[in-house]
Amino acid sequence: MNPQDQPRFEERVRAAAGSELNRYLSTVRTPDGLRTLVRVLVRTSLPLSPTGSDAVRETLEELRRGDVSLQLHFEVATGLPDNYDVRCEPVSNLLGPGEPPAPRRPRPAGQDRLLTLSFLGLRFDYLFPADDTWHAVERPEGRRGKGFVLPQSMSPVPAGPLLELRLAGGVLLARRTWERPDLAVWVNGVLLVPTAPDGVRCAAGGRIAYHRHSGELISELDYDLVGWARGTLSPPGPADPGTGATHDVWLTTGNHGHVLRIAPPSAGELAVDRRFPIPGATTSDRHYLDVQVLYTEGVRQTPEPDTWHVKIYRCATPQHADQLRRYLRTQAALVDKVNAAVGGTARTPPWAIAPISLPPPGSGVLGERRATEYASPQQVSDDPENRLSAWFGVHDRPQPNCFVIAASPMLRRVGWSESYQRGAPGLDQVDDLMALAAGLDQCHRLDIAHCDIKPANICRYRRADDGSGYVLIDGDAVSRRWERLVDLRLTTTYASPRILAKWYRPHDETTEVDLREHDRFGFALVVLAAVAGQDRAYALLTQDEDGARPIDQPEIVTAAIASYWKDPRWAPFAQALAAPFQYDALVGDDWTAVGWLRLLGSVTAAPVDPQVQHPVAAPVFAGAHSARLVALRTEIQAAPPALNAAVATVLRRVATEQVSVARAAYWRALCWGLLPLLAMVVTLIGVIVGNG
Amino acid sequence: MADRGWFGKVVPGSLVAAVAEVAPPVPTDPAVRRAVGNWVAHDTTVRRLAEARAEPYLHHYLVEAERRGRAHGLAAALVVCLPLTVLVTVGWILVLAL
Known part of the structure; x- marks a missing residue:
C-alpha cells in the first residue's frame, strides 16, 4: 500500500469498526442494572498508526451505550479480504451492577475572576477559576503551554512556567516554581522564592517583574484581577x-x-x-x-x-463591553503587527488584514x-x-x-475571474498575492490564525501611488493559533479536510486544534480561485449528499487541476498548484505561503525548459562572470531584502557590480595599449645608453 | 549611447555614466522578473529553478558592462598612448640619426 493511502485506509477501518459495533449493539439487550462487555477485534493487514487507532477508539467510545463496556484489540493478520476485518464478540453479559461514575471533584465555592495580563499595550484576559489550585503563568516556547498561556511572540517575557497563581477564598497567592533558577521573579516588589510552596499573598492588581540575578530587569507584566x-x-x-x-x-x-x-x-x-x-x-x-x-x-x-x-x-x-473592547483592541494591535510585516500602517496600505479601529x-x-x-x-x-x-x-x-463599535476601511471585494476568461493560469495573481502570503506567515509566527480565509473574504486595497493589492477582511475572526473547534466561527465549506472531519464527528470539546492548517488550506483555495478561476475552486468544494467534497480527495484534485490546461508546458505548474491539497501537505512548521507562491512563480518561469523539470539537477549558469554572480547572491542573501524588493535589490547590486567589471576591463585595455609605448620607451633608452 | 565626444570616451570618470546606460532594467517579462526575485530565495528548490533564467539575464548585463569598459580602455590607449608612442619613435629615430 502506498504510504499516502494509509489515512484513507485507516478511515475505512474506523468507519467499519463503527458500523460493526452499531450492528452488534442493535442485537444485544442488557438486563436492567447489568452491563454488557463487548470485545471488539480489529484486524488489519498493516499496523495502524497511533492516530488511526486513536480514531477507532474514539469512534467506538462515542457509539457505545452507557450499559456497554468495550475491550478493544488490534491485530495484524494476513489474507484479509479487504485488508481489514472487524468483529464484535460478547465476553460475558452478566458482570454485575455497573460501576457508578467517578464522583467529580467538588468545586470550592467562590466567584470566578477575570485575570488580565498586560504587556506593552497588549492585554490578555483569562478566566481565573476559584478552584483553589495552582495555575502557571507562562510563555511557552516551541510547545503548548498550560495555565495562563502568553503568546510565544511576546519574546521579552522569559519562557517557561516560572510563576504560579492561585485563588484561595478570594485571595490571590503567587509562588515561584523551580524552573530557570537563573531568573528572579518579583510581584509588587516582593521577591518570590521556590522554597515557599504556599506562596505569598498578593494584591488584586499590580506588576510582575522578571529580573536576572544580576538585578537587570528583563520585562514587566501588569496584572489585574477583577470579579467576573x-x-x-x-x-x-x-x-x-x-x-x-x-x-x-x-x-x-x-x-x-x-x-x-x-x-x-x-x-x-x-x-x-x-x-x-x-x-x-x-x-x-x-x-x-x-x-x-x-x-x-x-x-x-x-x-x-x-x-x-x-x-x-x-x-x-x-x-x-469593556472586556470585548480590550479583546478587540488586542486583536487590532496584532493585526497592525501583521500589517507592519508587509510594510503597512494603521492608516496606509499595504495590508495583509484590513486594520480595525475602535472608537474609544x-x-x-x-x-x-x-x-x-x-x-x-x-x-x-x-x-x-x-x-x-x-x-x-x-x-x-x-x-x-x-x-462597542469597530470600524474598518470599506474595501472593494474581488471579482475573481471565471475559468473561461483564463486560457492560461493567471500568473499575474501570484505576485499580487505575495503580500497576503507574507502576512499569513507572520500571523502564524505571532501564534494567531485568521480562521476564515476564503475567496469571499478577500478584498482589494488601493495605495496612494495607484498600486493595489489583496487584503483579508473580517479580522475580528482572528483567534489564537491553538483553539477548540467549538469556540470557532469557521465556514465549514472552506475548512481543511482534517478540520472538517473533526467538526462533523462528535469531538472531545476540550481538545484544541492547530489552526494554521485551516488558514493555509483557505489560502490555497484563494490562490486556486485566483489563478484557475473561481468556478473551478467552487466546483471542487461542492458537497455531495454525504457531505464529501472533491477537494478532500488528493487524487481527484490533482487530476482536475492537471486537466485545466491542456498544454503540457503547464504540467509542472499544475503539479505545484495541487501540492497543498495532498495529505498532510499543510501540516507542520515547514510549509509557508510565501515559499509556495515562490515555487509557483518559479515553475511558471520556464515551463518548457528541460532543466526546470529536474530542478535539483539544473546546472548553475557557467559564464565568465558566474563567480561574481554567485558571490553577489550570497551577499544579498546575507541581508535579505524587504518583501517585493528582491528584484530591485538584485538589479541595483548588479548595476554596482557592472561598474567594477567595467573598471577592470578599462584598465586592462589601457595596459594593453601602453605596451607598444613601453616597448618604444625601453628601446629609446637602450639606444641612448648604447650611443653614450 | 549619448554623445559625450571623444574626451568623454577616454577619461575614467565617464565610465560610470557609460555603464549606467547598460544597467539592467526591471524585466518586462513577468517570468523573468519572478526568476530574478527568486534567484536570491533561501529555499534551495526555488533558487535552483530560477537560476536557469535569471543568471543568463543578469550575466548578459555584466558582459555588456565589460564591453563598455574595454571600449573605453582601448579608446584611452589610442588617444593617449598612440601620440606618445609616435613621439618616442621619432625621438628614437632622431637619436639614431644624430
Whole structure:
C-alpha cells in the first residue's frame, strides 16, 4: 500500500469498526442494572498508526451505550479480504451492577475572576477559576503551554512556567516554581522564592517583574484581577432606524481624528449572535462573551469623505463591553503587527488584514438630544446610546456603555475571474498575492490564525501611488493559533479536510486544534480561485449528499487541476498548484505561503525548459562572470531584502557590480595599449645608453 | 549611447555614466522578473529553478558592462598612448640619426 493511502485506509477501518459495533449493539439487550462487555477485534493487514487507532477508539467510545463496556484489540493478520476485518464478540453479559461514575471533584465555592495580563499595550484576559489550585503563568516556547498561556511572540517575557497563581477564598497567592533558577521573579516588589510552596499573598492588581540575578530587569507584566459578573442578553428585536439620524463617533487612526457618521441599519434587520471565548487556566475551563452584532456603514468626515465598514456589538453588561473592547483592541494591535510585516500602517496600505479601529468609549456624544415616545424628555432622550438600543430593537433597555463599535476601511471585494476568461493560469495573481502570503506567515509566527480565509473574504486595497493589492477582511475572526473547534466561527465549506472531519464527528470539546492548517488550506483555495478561476475552486468544494467534497480527495484534485490546461508546458505548474491539497501537505512548521507562491512563480518561469523539470539537477549558469554572480547572491542573501524588493535589490547590486567589471576591463585595455609605448620607451633608452 | 565626444570616451570618470546606460532594467517579462526575485530565495528548490533564467539575464548585463569598459580602455590607449608612442619613435629615430 502506498504510504499516502494509509489515512484513507485507516478511515475505512474506523468507519467499519463503527458500523460493526452499531450492528452488534442493535442485537444485544442488557438486563436492567447489568452491563454488557463487548470485545471488539480489529484486524488489519498493516499496523495502524497511533492516530488511526486513536480514531477507532474514539469512534467506538462515542457509539457505545452507557450499559456497554468495550475491550478493544488490534491485530495484524494476513489474507484479509479487504485488508481489514472487524468483529464484535460478547465476553460475558452478566458482570454485575455497573460501576457508578467517578464522583467529580467538588468545586470550592467562590466567584470566578477575570485575570488580565498586560504587556506593552497588549492585554490578555483569562478566566481565573476559584478552584483553589495552582495555575502557571507562562510563555511557552516551541510547545503548548498550560495555565495562563502568553503568546510565544511576546519574546521579552522569559519562557517557561516560572510563576504560579492561585485563588484561595478570594485571595490571590503567587509562588515561584523551580524552573530557570537563573531568573528572579518579583510581584509588587516582593521577591518570590521556590522554597515557599504556599506562596505569598498578593494584591488584586499590580506588576510582575522578571529580573536576572544580576538585578537587570528583563520585562514587566501588569496584572489585574477583577470579579467576573455573568450577564444574559435579552433577545434583539427588529432594528428601528428612527428618523434615519446617524450615530456619530470620533474615530482616530494614526494621529488623525475625524468624525465617523454611522448610518442606521435597514429597518427590521435583526442583530446576529456572536460568541467570543475567554481563555481559562485549563482547556476545559472556558467561558464565553455572548454579544449581538449589527453590520452597517459609516462615512468618515475627512476632506475627501470615505466609507467605512462598521460593526456594532451589544453586550450584556458594561463590564462585558469593556472586556470585548480590550479583546478587540488586542486583536487590532496584532493585526497592525501583521500589517507592519508587509510594510503597512494603521492608516496606509499595504495590508495583509484590513486594520480595525475602535472608537474609544464615550466618544459617541455628538448626537442631538431629542424626545422619544417612550419617556418624558427630561428622563430619556435620543442620545447616542438610546439610538443604538433602538437599532438593536431593544428600546426599553437603553443601558449605557454596553456597546462597542469597530470600524474598518470599506474595501472593494474581488471579482475573481471565471475559468473561461483564463486560457492560461493567471500568473499575474501570484505576485499580487505575495503580500497576503507574507502576512499569513507572520500571523502564524505571532501564534494567531485568521480562521476564515476564503475567496469571499478577500478584498482589494488601493495605495496612494495607484498600486493595489489583496487584503483579508473580517479580522475580528482572528483567534489564537491553538483553539477548540467549538469556540470557532469557521465556514465549514472552506475548512481543511482534517478540520472538517473533526467538526462533523462528535469531538472531545476540550481538545484544541492547530489552526494554521485551516488558514493555509483557505489560502490555497484563494490562490486556486485566483489563478484557475473561481468556478473551478467552487466546483471542487461542492458537497455531495454525504457531505464529501472533491477537494478532500488528493487524487481527484490533482487530476482536475492537471486537466485545466491542456498544454503540457503547464504540467509542472499544475503539479505545484495541487501540492497543498495532498495529505498532510499543510501540516507542520515547514510549509509557508510565501515559499509556495515562490515555487509557483518559479515553475511558471520556464515551463518548457528541460532543466526546470529536474530542478535539483539544473546546472548553475557557467559564464565568465558566474563567480561574481554567485558571490553577489550570497551577499544579498546575507541581508535579505524587504518583501517585493528582491528584484530591485538584485538589479541595483548588479548595476554596482557592472561598474567594477567595467573598471577592470578599462584598465586592462589601457595596459594593453601602453605596451607598444613601453616597448618604444625601453628601446629609446637602450639606444641612448648604447650611443653614450 | 549619448554623445559625450571623444574626451568623454577616454577619461575614467565617464565610465560610470557609460555603464549606467547598460544597467539592467526591471524585466518586462513577468517570468523573468519572478526568476530574478527568486534567484536570491533561501529555499534551495526555488533558487535552483530560477537560476536557469535569471543568471543568463543578469550575466548578459555584466558582459555588456565589460564591453563598455574595454571600449573605453582601448579608446584611452589610442588617444593617449598612440601620440606618445609616435613621439618616442621619432625621438628614437632622431637619436639614431644624430
